[in-house]
Amino acid sequence: MGDGKRKWNTRVDDYLNRKAAERGHVIAMARMGSTALERGDLDEAEAWFRKAAEGGDRVAMGNLAHLLTERGVPEQAERWYREAATAGDSHAMSLLGNLCAKRGDSDAAQDWWRRAAAEGRVEAMAELARALHRRGELEEAEYWAGEAAEAGNVEGMITLGAVLCDTGRTSEADPWWRKASEEADATSLIKLGHQAQQRGDLTRAESCYHAAAAAGAPDAAVRLGLVLHRRGELDAAERWYLKAAKRGDAAAMTNLGVLANDRNDPGEATAWYRKAAELGSVPAYTNLGRLAADHGNFQEAEHWFRAAADTGDQAGLKDLEELYRNRQRY
Numbered sequence: 001m002g003d004g005k006r007k008w009n010t011r012v013d014d015y016l017n018r019k020a021a022e023r024g025h026v027i028a029m030a031r032m033g034s035t036a037l038e039r040g041d042l043d044e045a046e047a048w049f050r051k052a053a054e055g056g057d058r059v060a061m062g063n064l065a066h067l068l069t070e071r072g073v074p075e076q077a078e079r080w081y082r083e084a085a086t087a088g089d090s091h092a093m094s095l096l097g098n099l100c101a102k103r104g105d106s107d108a109a110q111d112w113w114r115r116a117a118a119e120g121r122v123e124a125m126a127e128l129a130r131a132l133h134r135r136g137e138l139e140e141a142e143y144w145a146g147e148a149a150e151a152g153n154v155e156g157m158i159t160l161g162a163v164l165c166d167t168g169r170t171s172e173a174d175p176w177w178r179k180a181s182e183e184a185d186a187t188s189l190i191k192l193g194h195q196a197q198q199r200g201d202l203t204r205a206e207s208c209y210h211a212a213a214a215a216g217a218p219d220a221a222v223r224l225g226l227v228l229h230r231r232g233e234l235d236a237a238e239r240w241y242l243k244a245a246k247r248g249d250a251a252a253m254t255n256l257g258v259l260a261n262d263r264n265d266p267g268e269a270t271a272w273y274r275k276a277a278e279l280g281s282v283p284a285y286t287n288l289g290r291l292a293a294d295h296g297n298f299q300e301a302e303h304w305f306r307a308a309a310d311t312g313d314q315a316g317l318k319d320l321e322e323l324y325r326n327r328q329r330y
Contacts, residue, residue: 218247
């Protein structure tokens, strides 16, 4: 069939579909909404989806809800997600769970995710597993994370790794972290880890950073070390810091100095701080200054505090001012 004939047939189809929609045919209305959305006419798309949704088309309900979400009217969106979910749309159930979670209704969110998960929605399984893990309901979290992970969902793999790690089965978690690293790029894994860390979810952050390390992210090792350090797992933290330090990571070198200083080994601490300072680590400058001040080496302390202050670092400036104020006492 030639291009001209195809275009003519398309115009005829569009004409007939519009006529059917104008006569109240619900499926035709939904198609009109999709066509308008494809060409970027959001107002017309919303109008047709609304008519089809009001006529009982659950796909149109979901499309309308998504459009309203994108337009920043979540209250209206939730109404139509709820209508579609009640009509049996598992995708709408999952997205309704997301909306409930965003407004802080965790019980409702889990209820909708559980319904969607039971209908086979993999993304709902992953969200439910994350929520259950945060609440400490590890057995059910492991089940749903496992279902999502087996279906190829990266979030499920990461959560499963976190649950296995939480229950002392790190060796079982490793394959899932590696699998996650094969399915997602390192940057996205680092981002997920950072988001978990901001929420205070250190176990999940550790899982994300493990996966990122497996994916070859250059800063994953030091981030993983920091998580373990915060959790008090100092030997494990040191192992990851050393991996990062071997690749020239100044932050890892600085933190190795912190660990050495905490175990009362100022010689090793100084050596690591100096390596980091050579690479421009401002925290290493201030730490070197504090070590020097503690040992009465005021001239050296002033040198390092000034080096930090000259970068605009407020901690270095404060330490320098403190050194000047207390020099007579020293």
